[in-house]
Amino acid sequence: MGRKRDILIAALILVGLWQVSALLLDSMALPEPWIVLVDTASKIADGSLLDDLAISTFRALSGIILALAAAVPLGLAVGAEDSLRRRLSPFIYLLYPIPHVVLLPLIIILFGIGNFSKIFLIALIVFFQILVTTRDAARNIHRNYFHSMQTLGATRLQIYRHVILPASLPKILTAMRISIGTAVAILFFVESFATTTGLGYIIMDSWGRADYVALYTGISCMALLGFALYLLLDRLERRICAWTRTD
Amino acid sequence: MIRVDSVNLSFSHEGEVNQVLQGISFAVKAEGSCAIIGPSGCGKTSLLFLLAGLLQPDAGTITITGSPRTGTILQHYGLFPWKTVVENIGLGLQLKGEAKDRIGARVEGLLAEMGLTGFGRHYPAQLSGGMQQRVAMARALAIEPQILFMDEPLSSLDALSRERLQNLILQVWRDKRITTILVTHSIEEAVYLGRQIIVLSQRPGRILQIVDNPGAGSREYRQTEQFFHNCNQLRRILKEEDHGPEA
Ligand SMILES: Nc1ncnc2c1ncn2[C@@H]1O[C@H](COP(=O)(O)OP(=O)(O)OP(=O)(O)O)[C@@H](O)[C@H]1O
Ligand SMILES: [Mg+2]
Numbered sequence: 001m002g003r004k005r006d007i008l009i010a011a012l013i014l015v016g017l018w019q020v021s022a023l024l025l026d027s028m029a030l031p032e033p034w035i036v037l038v039d040t041a042s043k044i045a046d047g048s049l050l051d052d053l054a055i056s057t058f059r060a061l062s063g064i065i066l067a068l069a070a071a072v073p074l075g076l077a078v079g080a081e082d083s084l085r086r087r088l089s090p091f092i093y094l095l096y097p098i099p100h101v102v103l104l105p106l107i108i109i110l111f112g113i114g115n116f117s118k119i120f121l122i123a124l125i126v127f128f129q130i131l132v133t134t135r136d137a138a139r140n141i142h143r144n145y146f147h148s149m150q151t152l153g154a155t156r157l158q159i160y161r162h163v164i165l166p167a168s169l170p171k172i173l174t175a176m177r178i179s180i181g182t183a184v185a186i187l188f189f190v191e192s193f194a195t196t197t198g199l200g201y202i203i204m205d206s207w208g209r210a211d212y213v214a215l216y217t218g219i220s221c222m223a224l225l226g227f228a229l230y231l232l233l234d235r236l237e238r239r240i241c242a243w244t245r246t247d
Numbered sequence: 248m249i250r251v252d253s254v255n256l257s258f259s260h261e262g263e264v265n266q267v268l269q270g271i272s273f274a275v276k277a278e279g280s281c282a283i284i285g286p287s288g289c290g291k292t293s294l295l296f297l298l299a300g301l302l303q304p305d306a307g308t309i310t311i312t313g314s315p316r317t318g319t320i321l322q323h324y325g326l327f328p329w330k331t332v333v334e335n336i337g338l339g340l341q342l343k344g345e346a347k348d349r350i351g352a353r354v355e356g357l358l359a360e361m362g363l364t365g366f367g368r369h370y371p372a373q374l375s376g377g378m379q380q381r382v383a384m385a386r387a388l389a390i391e392p393q394i395l396f397m398d399e400p401l402s403s404l405d406a407l408s409r410e411r412l413q414n415l416i417l418q419v420w421r422d423k424r425i426t427t428i429l430v431t432h433s434i435e436e437a438v439y440l441g442r443q444i445i446v447l448s449q450r451p452g453r454i455l456q457i458v459d460n461p462g463a464g465s466r467e468y469r470q471t472e473q474f475f476h477n478c479n480q481l482r483r484i485l486k487e488e489d490h491g492p493e494a
Contacts, residue, residue: 142323142324144321144322144323144324144325145324145327147296147301147319147321148319148321148324148325148326148327149342150300150301151299151300151301151317151318151319152338152339152342152390153339153342153343154342155342158342162327162330162338162342163327166327166329166330167329169329241329242370243328243329243330243370243372
């Protein structure tokens, strides 16, 4: 459990640095951490922040799950099937480097300004990150694993289930680690306008009102959301990729 | 009965044709044991892949009468690192749609037979090289094959586990009456385990000689005059191939 202790110490040091900076700066723009903590706790306790926390979590999670559901099967197939790879890789090559976030206007025109547009944009961006990693993982599986399956008389579907998917999973999870950061960043972006719910809105709104404590409460909750998603992924990884930890 | 008739094999890579096997002909009768030996890179693995149906020859034919069940142990990346020992061994039966409890019973029996009891829930990377090879053997035997193809199954082992596994192979061959084809680069191993020894030349692999070794098949053979004599004969053939006839 040394790792947990180290993380706790690091967290304390970071909060300590915040405290010191706040004291040194002595400005309204940087309140002391305990004030923010009290504000956060009271707003969660009285329920006023819970809705925003819930809707933001919902948007981020749905975006990620939607992206996974589309990118993993497609990535595995494009990586593992030569003909599919030849046909689709040029498209991926062209579409991947585009900053998809600029498609926001188009998405809003198509889907309106509701939740779906927000989720869709998160999903779109995460989709490409996971797609490319999954494809490369599925493509670089050693030939002998396929030979082994062949000697055991496996069907193509069985090869996907027993070789291509499990062999690619560690890399997919690594890609997800990066995607969580992206998803939360995009979440902030899509919640910063045309909505009155979510942590992004809280941040923009309190900024506008120069309510700095509320601003930092929003920022802290956003950070906590990212961290919680990270922890969730850790759990998942320990469960489904136990074989990569051989110590 | 396995019959190989005038088989040629080449790989082409970016227009460059690489001849690997040339005019290979031999036959192994049912319940026989055949060792294939030759210098590194001469095409031993390729020949085994041809026999196991993982490659197709450019010319010539390979006939295996009676479409028997076959088990295969590959030289590298044979076991699935993401599956436990039990899952690896049971995979062939699982793919065939066997009932869970029947697979469980069969795997349990094989674990005991291979001296792996208590390691069923381990992942391959947590096992020693010798144990990994016994898992590979158990997996190949799980489907009760009539022919067993093995590609240097013992090359990565220390002397002691090597000898123990050689005895295991011998026992499997004798007790289960499985036709065994064993690729090896060890002269002693070939003579100990192969009643028929196919000596390949350097690439492109041709058959230099087929050595009859009818004494193989018992543990005592290792101590006999004939064993040493045949080892020396093999050594001479391989040396001449390496340096040309001695002056
Ligand atoms: N899939 C492949 N594509 C192209 N060339 C190949 C392929 N497989 C093997 N070769 C080439 O064929 C030749 C024979 O390879 P093979 O693996 O059969 O030799 P080997 O006798 O098993 O070698 P080793 O003793 O190292 O195991 C080598 O030159 C190798 O580079
Ligand atoms: Mg080889």
